[in-house]
Amino acid sequence: xxxxxxxxxxxxNKSPAETRRFFKTFFDEGKKKSFYAQIGKQFQVVFFPSTIxxxxxxxxxxxxxxxxxxxxxxxxxxxxxxGENSAKVIKELNGHYALIGHSERxxxxxxxxxxxxKKIHHALKSDLIPMxxxxxxxEERESGKTEAVLLAQxxxxxxxxxxxxxKTLVVAYEPVWAIGTGKIATADQVKETHAFVQKTxxxxxxxxxxxxxxxxxxxxxxxxLIQIPHVSGFLVGGASLEAxxxxxxxxxxxx
Ligand code: 13P
Numbered sequence: 665x666x667x668x669x670x671x672x673x674x675x676x677n678k679s680p681a682e683t684r685r686f687f688k689t690f691f692d693e694g695k696k697k698s699f700y701a702q703i704g705k706q707f708q709v710v711f712f713p714s715t716i717x718x719x720x721x722x723x724x725x726x727x728x729x730x731x732x733x734x735x736x737x738x739x740x741x742x743x744x745x746x747g748e749n750s751a752k753v754i755k756e757l758n759g760h761y762a763l764i765g766h767s768e769r770x771x772x773x774x775x776x777x778x779x780x781x782k783k784i785h786h787a788l789k790s791d792l793i794p795m796x797x798x799x800x801x802x803e804e805r806e807s808g809k810t811e812a813v814l815l816a817q818x819x820x821x822x823x824x825x826x827x828x829x830x831k832t833l834v835v836a837y838e839p840v841w842a843i844g845t846g847k848i849a850t851a852d853q854v855k856e857t858h859a860f861v862q863k864t865x866x867x868x869x870x871x872x873x874x875x876x877x878x879x880x881x882x883x884x885x886x887x888x889l890i891q892i893p894h895v896s897g898f899l900v901g902g903a904s905l906e907a908x909x910x911x912x913x914x915x916x917x918x919x
Contacts, residue, residue: 671897764796777821795899798838830870838899881899886917890917
């Protein structure tokens with residue numbers, strides 16, 4: 665069985681009170697599922713709440729094997745960087761992960777591959793697992809540039825990260841045109857692109873890196889997508905906001 669990672673990116677949703685309510689339902693209902701005891705053993709479940717809800721998440725998951733992390737970190741852990749997020753604080757709250765380079769960060773906050781590379785190095789130094797997001801826009805796909813874009817995102821973003829210093833790295837492939845649109849990439853597109861990402865990671869001496877797929881994943885398509893070679897799990901937006909829907913997605917990903 666693949667070592668599956670099922671990650672929830674809540675983006676700018678859920679206050680601390682809503683976060684606590686979500687986890688109450690998630691654990692009440694989750695404990696009734698046969699897969700519950702395998703969380704953290706046969707597969708990982710990871711939540712990325714907004715920064716203001718990190719502490720509520722930390723408290724909510726503390727007696728479980730569920731992991732969490734920040735949606736973004738800065739490349740320094742402290743100093744005069746108004747409005748930024750600290751890897752050190754995520755670690756202090758017992759977080760394990762940092763989401764880095766989500767397409768919304770690239771698009772709205774103009775984060776470049778070289779800046780993201782600094783964040784990945786900083787996450788690893790801070791003992792957080794970077795979950796590095798890559799993906800092409802619709803225009804790039806339609807003009808035949810998908811592989812060139814992904815190659816640049818991987819080689820520049822993962823510069824000087826190797827299996828020695830990047831043991832605990834995760835890559836999430838999210839085609840930008842499939843995010844929040846309900847448009848899911850076809851199984852052939854996912855197969856072809858994940859094979860390319862895997863081949864590129866192997867060239868970078870990072871072939872053990874799990875590759876997640878993201879973009880309109882839900883319970884109804886999880887079972888088909890998880891069968892695709894080199895798909896090690898999912899990074900889920902909309903379908904992770906309701907506990908019942910996310911539990912169904914987890915169940916179908918393991919089927
Ligand atoms: P959706 O699942 O809402 O398409 O979002 C995907 C995503 O951006 C996860 O990071």
